[in-house]
Amino acid sequence: MVDGTDKLKGSIPPLITPFTAAEVDLEGYARLVDFQVEKGSHGILVNGTTAEPSSLTTQERNRLVDVAMETVAGRVPVVAATGSQSLAETRMLSAHAVAAGVDALLIVTPYYICPPQRGLIEYYLEVTRDFKTPWMIYHIPGRTAVSVSLDTVCRLRDLSSHFIGMKHAVNDLGFVAECLTRVGDDFKIFVGLEELSFPMMAVGACGLMNAVGNLQPRPLAEMCETLWRGDLNGARAIHQQLLRINKAVFFDTNPIPIKYMMKRVGLILDNEHRLPMVPATPELAVRLDEVLGEVGLLD
Numbered sequence: 624m625v626d627g628t629d630k631l632k633g634s635i636p637p638l639i640t641p642f643t644a645a646e647v648d649l650e651g652y653a654r655l656v657d658f659q660v661e662k663g664s665h666g667i668l669v670n671g672t673t674a675e676p677s678s679l680t681t682q683e684r685n686r687l688v689d690v691a692m693e694t695v696a697g698r699v700p701v702v703a704a705t706g707s708q709s710l711a712e713t714r715m716l717s718a719h720a721v722a723a724g725v726d727a728l729l730i731v732t733p734y735y736i737c738p739p740q741r742g743l744i745e746y747y748l749e750v751t752r753d754f755k756t757p758w759m760i761y762h763i764p765g766r767t768a769v770s771v772s773l774d775t776v777c778r779l780r781d782l783s784s785h786f787i788g789m790k791h792a793v794n795d796l797g798f799v800a801e802c803l804t805r806v807g808d809d810f811k812i813f814v815g816l817e818e819l820s821f822p823m824m825a826v827g828a829c830g831l832m833n834a835v836g837n838l839q840p841r842p843l844a845e846m847c848e849t850l851w852r853g854d855l856n857g858a859r860a861i862h863q864q865l866l867r868i869n870k871a872v873f874f875d876t877n878p879i880p881i882k883y884m885m886k887r888v889g890l891i892l893d894n895e896h897r898l899p900m901v902p903a904t905p906e907l908a909v910r911l912d913e914v915l916g917e918v919g920l921l922d
């Protein structure tokens with residue numbers, strides 16, 4: 624195991640980006656970081672999909688990393704998502720995050736391009752060759768239109784000493800079990816789909832990077848901690864309690880529902896997005912209000 628990575632586990636929510644009058648609300652972002660730490664999250668993920676990173680400039684993404692590091696002040700690990708469609712931009716974002724002192728990088732497979740597996744291998748090696756900060760693959764083919772094969776994971780593990788894991792946002796438990804068998808139990812797999820939080824951790828994933836953590840950080844942290852104690856029934860019960868909220872997060876494209884619900888319960892001041900993302904429709908708002916009421920978050 625790479626030194627210092629033992630703390631990279633548990634619930635590490637991908638924070639949303641709050642906007643006010645079309646600008647990134649950095650003060651609001653700092654409040655969200657503090658909220659996560661205070662509610663027991665085991666880390667935070669900056670610029671994940673839930674942050675709408677493709678609508679942000681490189682400078683805005685870098686500034687969010689800086690604010691996260693300043694606000695966390697060493698209390699929990701910070702993971703920065705630094706992937707882009709462009710190799711040059713990914714290297715630029717990664718270099719800034721490394722200089723800022725993040726605990727790990729999460730690098731999405733380059734989207735739209737649909738590269739072959741050999742291209743993915745060379746891409747990741749090129750991005751990460753100049754630093755030793757631990758890095759992980761962000762595997763989300765539903766967004767990027769490219770999958771990472773198990774052979775590619777094994778090859779990168781052989782070629783990069785600081786390749787430590789992946790966020791697996793795919794409905795494929797078999798991949799997780801086989802990956803840990805071939806690569807080793809110290810390989811860190813984070814769950815990227817809410818519906819698989821408990822099942823994937825039960826077969827060996829080390830933690831969660833789920834959008835719902837923006838709204839319900841404490842139950843997700845408790846589920847991880849309950850599993851670590853070996854209480855499978857208790858962890859499953861927490862997972863089932865989160866079922867309605869987990870499903871509501873995907874009533875529309877993420878993060879449209881989660882931002883509406885966060886505004887509704889007072890976690891953010893404005894429910895803003897940048898085009899082509901748009902706020903929840905009135906019809907969606909009614910559905911989300913029903914869920915929030917049923918789970919007691921509007922009390």
